Amino acid sequence: MTDSLNASHLPPTPFLAVDAAIVETNLAAMSDAAAARGLALRPHAKTHKVVELAMRQIELGAVGLTVATLGEAEVFAVAGVTDIFIAFPLWADEGKGARLRALAENITLTVGVDSAEGARQLAATTAGAPIGVLVEVDSGHHRSGAAPADAGALARAAAEAGLDVRGVFTFPGHGYGRGTQSSAAEDEAQALAVAVESLAVAGLKATVVSGGSTPTAAVADAAILTEMRPGVYLFNDAQQVEMGTCGWGDVALWAVATTVSRHGQHIIVDSGSKTLGADWPAWATGGGRLPDHPDARITALSEHHATVKFPDGAALPDLGELVRVVPNHVCAAVNLADELMVMVDGAVADTWQVAARGQNS
Amino acid sequence: MTDSLNASHLPPTPFLAVDAAIVETNLAAMSDAAAARGLALRPHAKTHKVVELAMRQIELGAVGLTVATLGEAEVFAVAGVTDIFIAFPLWADEGKGARLRALAENITLTVGVDSAEGARQLAATTAGAPIGVLVEVDSGHHRSGAAPADAGALARAAAEAGLDVRGVFTFPGHGYGRGTQSSAAEDEAQALAVAVESLAVAGLKATVVSGGSTPTAAVADAAILTEMRPGVYLFNDAQQVEMGTCGWGDVALWAVATTVSRHGQHIIVDSGSKTLGADWPAWATGGGRLPDHPDARITALSEHHATVKFPDGAALPDLGELVRVVPNHVCAAVNLADELMVMVDGAVADTWQVAARGQNS
Numbered sequence: 001m002t003d004s005l006n007a008s009h010l011p012p013t014p015f016l017a018v019d020a021a022i023v024e025t026n027l028a029a030m031s032d033a034a035a036a037r038g039l040a041l042r043p044h045a046k047t048h049k050v051v052e053l054a055m056r057q058i059e060l061g062a063v064g065l066t067v068a069t070l071g072e073a074e075v076f077a078v079a080g081v082t083d084i085f086i087a088f089p090l091w092a093d094e095g096k097g098a099r100l101r102a103l104a105e106n107i108t109l110t111v112g113v114d115s116a117e118g119a120r121q122l123a124a125t126t127a128g129a130p131i132g133v134l135v136e137v138d139s140g141h142h143r144s145g146a147a148p149a150d151a152g153a154l155a156r157a158a159a160e161a162g163l164d165v166r167g168v169f170t171f172p173g174h175g176y177g178r179g180t181q182s183s184a185a186e187d188e189a190q191a192l193a194v195a196v197e198s199l200a201v202a203g204l205k206a207t208v209v210s211g212g213s214t215p216t217a218a219v220a221d222a223a224i225l226t227e228m229r230p231g232v233y234l235f236n237d238a239q240q241v242e243m244g245t246c247g248w249g250d251v252a253l254w255a256v257a258t259t260v261s262r263h264g265q266h267i268i269v270d271s272g273s274k275t276l277g278a279d280w281p282a283w284a285t286g287g288g289r290l291p292d293h294p295d296a297r298i299t300a301l302s303e304h305h306a307t308v309k310f311p312d313g314a315a316l317p318d319l320g321e322l323v324r325v326v327p328n329h330v331c332a333a334v335n336l337a338d339e340l341m342v343m344v345d346g347a348v349a350d351t352w353q354v355a356a357r358g359q360n361s
Numbered sequence: 362m363t364d365s366l367n368a369s370h371l372p373p374t375p376f377l378a379v380d381a382a383i384v385e386t387n388l389a390a391m392s393d394a395a396a397a398r399g400l401a402l403r404p405h406a407k408t409h410k411v412v413e414l415a416m417r418q419i420e421l422g423a424v425g426l427t428v429a430t431l432g433e434a435e436v437f438a439v440a441g442v443t444d445i446f447i448a449f450p451l452w453a454d455e456g457k458g459a460r461l462r463a464l465a466e467n468i469t470l471t472v473g474v475d476s477a478e479g480a481r482q483l484a485a486t487t488a489g490a491p492i493g494v495l496v497e498v499d500s501g502h503h504r505s506g507a508a509p510a511d512a513g514a515l516a517r518a519a520a521e522a523g524l525d526v527r528g529v530f531t532f533p534g535h536g537y538g539r540g541t542q543s544s545a546a547e548d549e550a551q552a553l554a555v556a557v558e559s560l561a562v563a564g565l566k567a568t569v570v571s572g573g574s575t576p577t578a579a580v581a582d583a584a585i586l587t588e589m590r591p592g593v594y595l596f597n598d599a600q601q602v603e604m605g606t607c608g609w610g611d612v613a614l615w616a617v618a619t620t621v622s623r624h625g626q627h628i629i630v631d632s633g634s635k636t637l638g639a640d641w642p643a644w645a646t647g648g649g650r651l652p653d654h655p656d657a658r659i660t661a662l663s664e665h666h667a668t669v670k671f672p673d674g675a676a677l678p679d680l681g682e683l684v685r686v687v688p689n690h691v692c693a694a695v696n697l698a699d700e701l702m703v704m705v706d707g708a709v710a711d712t713w714q715v716a717a718r719g720q721n722s
Contacts, residue, residue, distance in 0.1 A: 046664060070373070115622065118621070144621070263505075
């Protein structure tokens with residue numbers, strides 16, 4: 001790391017660095033993979049929250065964006081994205097209903113629903129605006145989403161409330177784990193197939209059958225799905241590497257941190273949970289990874305301290321030495337930063353604003 | 362909650378709400394407790410990052426602020442705080458050295474050191490600026506900090522490099538746990554006593570002997586410490602309640618979230634880890650708490666979903682119903698928000714900017 005970074009030309013640590021060439025490779029690879037399999041790609045922009053990257057995703061053939069919140073949709077709509085799916089069972093109170101109506105005047109807007117009450121509420125507060133809905137079904141992650149067999153009744157209720165039912169979606173989040181990707185993708189396909197059939201029985205056609213996530217994208221069932229919504233793939237992160245979704249060479253974002261303390265076989269670097277996020281699944285080997293020190297482990301994260309343990313006998317970075325730290329979950333890390341530093345040849349060549357940072361509502 | 366909140370006058374959920382009356386009570390209580398025990402109070406402003414609250418802490422007798430980063434120090438110095446301790450073993454490269462020099466021209470500035478190399482680097486890049494240092498010692502948390510018996514040698518190296526050694530500090534972070542507060546406070550006092558003696562042997566006086574955290578504040582050893590640095594106490598959080606540091610009536614900050622999905626005995630509310638933070642210690646009962654539903658547990662956090670399970674037979678909130686969600690770790694939640702909504706009688710009476718949000722460097 002010290003070879004490839006010139007500290008005197010860098011911002012103060014900790015900061016988030018992006019390798020734009022790796023991002024471009026990752027964007028093109030997912031775009032090509034989706035096209036080769038006949039799947040529409042609707043990347044989840046909650047990962048990057050960056051206008052420049054959203055536009056590049058569209059240029060490379062994405063049919064539109066996925067977002068998690070109305071606030072994110074507003075940021076990308078203002079930036080010029082014309083087709084956005086809010087993959088969340090929004091409860092549209094009067095305020096959100098008015099904002100949805102305003103959005104739908106300018107873009108093709110689709111919203112998730114997972115209850116008849118939610119659909120009726122959405123219809124009531126958006127008053128005939130051209131807002132499409134996808135019915136969310138639970139494919140095994142057991143978060144939001146109706147039972148797949150209930151999708152038809154829910155879709156029928158939404159249609160009767162006046163909404164334009166465009167199809168069904170699910171998030172196979174149980175594909176985040178060690179070796180769970182294939183079975184989660186099978187669950188996803190099965191749940192979506194049941195949901196599509198349930199809509200058919202209710203007299204409704206699912207034009208959009210949307211699933212996918214970064215770890216399950218490669219094994220998503222193209223015979224059932226029409227669309228995938230991966231988000232993380234453009235940056236990747238330590239979770240993806242530890243799940244085997246990608247290698248270190250595919251990771252395009254990391255924190256640049258300084259070694260500030262050294263005792264025994266552990267060091268402290270200044271990228272804590274306020275830089276990396278605190279996501280730490282039970283199956284992860286630590287609180288993030290140091291790609292240039294693959295045997296080191298982050299054993300604890302405080303807000304401004306990452307404790308990094310090295311094996312007995314291993315050489316430790318020097319005090320003051322810069323290290324690269326890859327977060328476990330890149331979406332969380334990006335959402336903590338106001339900007340990302342675009343690195344070329346070890347120096348900052350450009351800055352991307354995290355335009356939708358903190359747009360949770 | 363629905364009784365006390367008027368949804369039509371509220372910002373869109375999720376947002377962070379603060380009860381200013383409880384904050385004032387908490388601020389005064391800690392100030393009084395410190396004064397009664399003869400301890401200086403130097404609150405850690407990384408918790409709130411709000412100028413208005415820093416100023417109120419000073420008005421109530423705090424001797425100055427503690428911060429974690431140089432960026433936080435700059436925000437509060439510009440706002441008029443005149444005495445700041447950066448409780449972190451900063452590595453002062455040329456850029457940070459220049460910023461420290463600029464700060465020291467305007468305020469009384471103290472910085473942590475935990476290595477002779479770090480002290481010499483600080484001295485070299487701040488070139489005779491009036492910057493004090495406190496030697497950090499490890500009292501059992503095993504993060505940064507020198508061994509207490511090594512404090513004297515380290516302080517001597519710092520003094521010989523030209524720095525003004527003002528004393529010693531520690532963070533008894535192992536006091537975060539179930540029933541670990543008293544033993545951590547004993548470790549803290551023991552480590553600081555050894556460090557003070559080590560400085561004395563090296564011919565140096567520790568004028569400042571600084572420790573403390575919110576959970577250990579009540580049991581900090583006033584015979585050894587001269588100063589405490591609690592941060593969380595003004596808001597409190599689910600961790601503090603579950604440790605027994607405070608009760609629900611002392612919690613002054615929560616997310617206001619909407620119930621967006623309901624299946625079986627669980628609901629989904631829209632305050633996920635991008636609102637609450639993902640801190641989840643092994644001893645916590647969940648990913649945050651719902652104070653108005655004390656038997657409910659947050660069993661999973663996604664970025665925009667908190668999964669809340671209720672006991673069999675318990676009534677669930679309605680779809681669309683607002684609920685209060687107290688984060689596990691308030692410092693992390695505040696750092697995700699651009700502003701805090703100050704609530705009076707169920708409506709927003711004021712807004713506090715999180716002025717030092719994201720100031721990690």
